[in-house]
Amino acid sequence: MGPPHCVSGAGALLAVQGLSVSFGGIRALDGVGLHIHASELLALIGPNGSGKTTLFNCISGVYRANQGEIRLDGRLLTGLRPDEITAFGIARTFQNIRLVHTLTVIENILLGRHRRLEGSWPLAFLGFLGREVEHRRKAEEIIEFLGLEAVRKARAGEIPFGVQRKVELARALALEPRLLLLDEPAAGLTTEEKQELVYYLREIRGRLGPALLLVEHDLALAAAACDRMMALNSGRVLAEGTAKEVQNHPEVRRAYVG
Ligand SMILES: Nc1ncnc2c1ncn2[C@@H]1O[C@H](COP(=O)(O)OP(=O)(O)O)[C@@H](O)[C@H]1O
Numbered sequence: 001m002g003p004p005h006c007v008s009g010a011g012a013l014l015a016v017q018g019l020s021v022s023f024g025g026i027r028a029l030d031g032v033g034l035h036i037h038a039s040e041l042l043a044l045i046g047p048n049g050s051g052k053t054t055l056f057n058c059i060s061g062v063y064r065a066n067q068g069e070i071r072l073d074g075r076l077l078t079g080l081r082p083d084e085i086t087a088f089g090i091a092r093t094f095q096n097i098r099l100v101h102t103l104t105v106i107e108n109i110l111l112g113r114h115r116r117l118e119g120s121w122p123l124a125f126l127g128f129l130g131r132e133v134e135h136r137r138k139a140e141e142i143i144e145f146l147g148l149e150a151v152r153k154a155r156a157g158e159i160p161f162g163v164q165r166k167v168e169l170a171r172a173l174a175l176e177p178r179l180l181l182l183d184e185p186a187a188g189l190t191t192e193e194k195q196e197l198v199y200y201l202r203e204i205r206g207r208l209g210p211a212l213l214l215v216e217h218d219l220a221l222a223a224a225a226c227d228r229m230m231a232l233n234s235g236r237v238l239a240e241g242t243a244k245e246v247q248n249h250p251e252v253r254r255a256y257v258g
């Protein structure tokens with residue numbers, strides 16, 4: 001495990017190498033490499049269509065890469081199913097919130113929890129009740145952590161958008177991930193909610209400990225939250241380094257202006 005600002009990929013929690021994906025004639029990812037150390041936050045920026053969500057879909061097993069490798073703690077994930085990857089400790093949120101609107105907040109969080117324990121055979125023997133108690137305890141912890149007590153029993157479809165984003169985050173946290181992938185979690189939030197999100201990103205790392213890969217359009221927010229930044233354009237890595245280095249990189253500036 002390297003120090004937070006370590007640029008070398010040695011001992012990384014997540015290591016991606018030479019990842020390429022094509023859709024018909026479109027090369028959505030073209031030889032992408034990246035690494036994230038334990039407890040580190042890497043911000044991923046890039047214009048629309050640069051391949052950020054595709055990268056998330058590859059890491060979480062939704063898309064299969066044509067080429068390249070994805071490893072978590074040295075273990076090869078490429079080719080595994082999404083539920084297998086989840087079981088290895090990778091959770092994600094979606095650019096478009098995916099809550100079950102007719103279920104309550106706590107039920108949505110419990111859905112995340114159940115997904116985690118599926119196929120986990122030692123726990124499968126503990127019996128329904130024991131698992132349920134454990135799930136509820138964890139869900140309540142996360143509700144308290146994110147300050148969602150007031151909406152715990154509200155239906156997800158009936159709470160404000162900014163709170164739905166928080167529940168989406170809560171559901172991913174319920175997996176107790178080692179790596180959390182956040183796809184534009186600040187999209188549609190007010191300035192105040194964005195500040196709160198930066199606070200929670202810090203708290204998540206400090207108190208719960210997962211590494212984070214954050215896709216974010218708001219560059220100020222990404223810069224405030226991250227240890228390192230990486231910029232993608234047309235499926236390729238344009239720049240990687242500190243937030244300042246990446247934002248001042250001539251090719252990154254050109255990609256954003258163009
Ligand atoms: N399932 C898919 N089928 C066809 N093309 C796709 C699919 N997913 C992504 N793409 C294409 O891949 C490119 C990268 O998209 P995406 O990863 O969503 O970009 P970003 O998240 O950076 O905005 C785009 O050209 C997009 O149209």
Ligand SMILES: [Mg+2]
Binds near residue numbers: 052
């Ligand atoms: Mg996207």
